[in-house]
Amino acid sequence: MNKYEKWVIVLTGLLFSSFLFSLLYNAFARKVDVPACIPYSRAFSKGRVRQLDDSTYEVYVAAHMWNFDPGEIVVPAGSTVDFYLTSTDVVHGFDIDGKAVNLMAVPGAVNKITVAFNSIGTYRIVCHEFCGAGHQNMMGKIIVKDKIYQQ
């Protein structure tokens, strides 16, 4: 084998090792990770918001053709929210604008991610998987309100 070709393989290997190290660093040190999986149960297929304490919420989102249930989620700034996501019909997407939340809603399975909302504002949830003729209408909202105002 040509020596320059060998160098290319070694250098490519080193480059990708550094990428892998960065991914591991983010996953373990900064907790930037992919969604976790939990066993499916039909209890997840009804949308609701559950407050656990002052700043901790559980939100069960059920995606339908062509809306999210609940369609509007209100939480105070500084909350940490666990999203449990499933679909009752076909495959949908769940992408929160301005947050690193990007999930698939798959019928027969439950997706889970935890996310902190620290700044006030309206976050749009866009369905980004083709789910039928009304796909382009499927949007939800998360409204993050001032803590004091809410009390």
Place this chain on the structure above:
Amino acid sequence: MTISRPYKRTILLGLFMPMTLFILGVYNGVMQTIYRSGVIHRASFAGIGYYQGLTMHGVINAIVLTTFFAVVFGHVTVSVYLGKEPPRATYQLSMLFMVVGTLMDAFTMVAGTSEALYTFYAPLKDSALFYIGTALLIIGSWIAFGGWVRTWFEWRRENPGKKMPLAVLGTLVNFTMWFISTLPVAYEVLVILTPWSLGWTGQVNVPLTRMLFWMFGHPLVYFWLLPAYIAYYTILPKVAGGKLYSDNAGRLAFLLFLILSTPVGVHHQFSEPVFTPGTKFWVSILTFGVAIPSFMTAFTVGASLEYAGWKRGARGLFGWMGKLPWFRQDSFLFGYFICGLILFIFGGISGIINASYALNQMVHNTSWVPGHFHMTVAGPVLLVILGLSLYIYSKVAGKRIKYGTLATIVPYLWMIGVALLSHGLMAGGLMGEPRRTNMGLTYTNPDSDLFNKHWVPTSMMTMIGGFIMGAAALLYFLSFFATALGKRTMQPVLELPQAEELHEEKPIGLLLNMRPWILASVFLVLLTYVPALISVFRYSAPVKNKFQIDNPINEINTQQNVPAK
């Protein structure tokens, strides 16, 4: 070499038919950019719905055109390098299966009974004819492969001690990988989806179908790409006026694709519920591994081109770039190859981002993804298909290329179009613009509550790119069809430009024997997919769901679908 009449007919049909359908594929591609930019706010145009057109665009361009070309190019490489035609029954039967399958797919897409896009994700339902047609297309390609394997063993008996030509290795590697990875999708469409679509079975495990689809869906992109790689290693150096820098490096690159292509499918599913983070991280590692043969190819092809530039009298460090046969009609293939390579640099980089585990969440299913893959499948893959289809058609039919000047500028124009299109899609994707969405009705419609002004400039940029690509495609069609429908003026021959090796390299035993690599491939597939399959069954349940795309009412009417209280 000369060519028999039935073989000639098979090859010409295999080029002409998908190229004709490609007109429809391109039209629907350009139309999507217009819908998305909000220039029109409509659900359909000229009798074709947005999602119907998107299904045609994906199925025709990404499955039909690419599979037909891979098979035709496989015939040509095997015959040119081994000096013989495959058994007649295999190539004829293969073409028959592929043509019938394609016609079934085309019929259901035009009739509007299959509009679930080219990924046909259940529980959206397509016509059973579509599933069977897709299976026939794939099985047809297996039959052609069977013919080449026989031809190869014959050749090896007659030529003891000779090593397998690099182009033949590329073709056999590609179809071995293809065979392994299409088994799961054949199972998905024939055993799971067809009976479900016909109403013989009442439930479907959606995560399972998605996993089986992506076991095929990612190797599919390498199946498109490897014919282009074969052309880069064995044709491009000759066309550029040089020699192949290293034959052994080419062999190693192909064999690495053989082992790493199939077990990486889960990297399309980082945002899905059923796979553990461990499985997802493992496929990230494997996907980085599969980038190694691409980096090697970039180096080897670059070195071969540099040598070609020097032979043409270049001086200085970068002088060789200017000396290459740019815009030259007598080596028009060069333009197709080099423009594809330039696009592929950016296609590759964006692909590494997609494969990067948690980073994928910034881009998953946004328009970034089509931005990425238009620089791969509409970059090197399509440009090599277009260039070589014209070249092979002209040689095999014995017809001179018409409008050669147009055919020469097409790749440059196309490259500019793809660059703008991908820039628009990727910039929009980073701002959350969804892919596969008729945005003109809502997100880019100022009259809608859902209007998002940030996505207007990016989708406009995408449309401008789409128009330039459409114009380039028109010029190409003019040249291709004028050539194909013209008069025969030359003796039909089967030939390719064949690059020589720069150095006579010492043969490496491991690179001459495919067997250990096939075993390693099967081992890696099992290592990845046995845990993935266990997760699917542990974390998911089948559902009694079946939906038409325009109706939110379940076709399977049971209590199961009422949300639990």
